[in-house]
Amino acid sequence: MKCREMVELMTDYLEGTLAAGERLRFDEHIAGCDGCRAYLEQMRKTVRALGRLTEEEIPQQVKEQLLDAFRNWKRKSTAP
Numbered sequence: 001m002k003c004r005e006m007v008e009l010m011t012d013y014l015e016g017t018l019a020a021g022e023r024l025r026f027d028e029h030i031a032g033c034d035g036c037r038a039y040l041e042q043m044r045k046t047v048r049a050l051g052r053l054t055e056e057e058i059p060q061q062v063k064e065q066l067l068d069a070f071r072n073w074k075r076k077s078t079a080p
């Protein structure tokens with residue numbers, strides 16, 4: 001599973017609506033990818049702060065911030 005797919009599945013994962021197979025693949029990826037783990041944590045915090053979980057209800061700006069943070073992390077992690 002690619003990191004990009006992970007981002008798409010985060011909300012479903014947090015809601016517990018992922019299919020068993022997908023969830024397994026998600027867990028496997030999370031276990032080996034610090035970037036996605038950090039992103040998932042950010043997502044959890046945001047969801048907690050907003051008090052809701054539906055992806056459509058997460059303001060686009062917040063989502064962009066998360067994606068930016070994620071991208072920055074990736075850049076840092078691959079820098080020498």
Ligand SMILES: [Zn+2]
Binds near residue numbers: 003035036
């Ligand atoms: Zn990843």
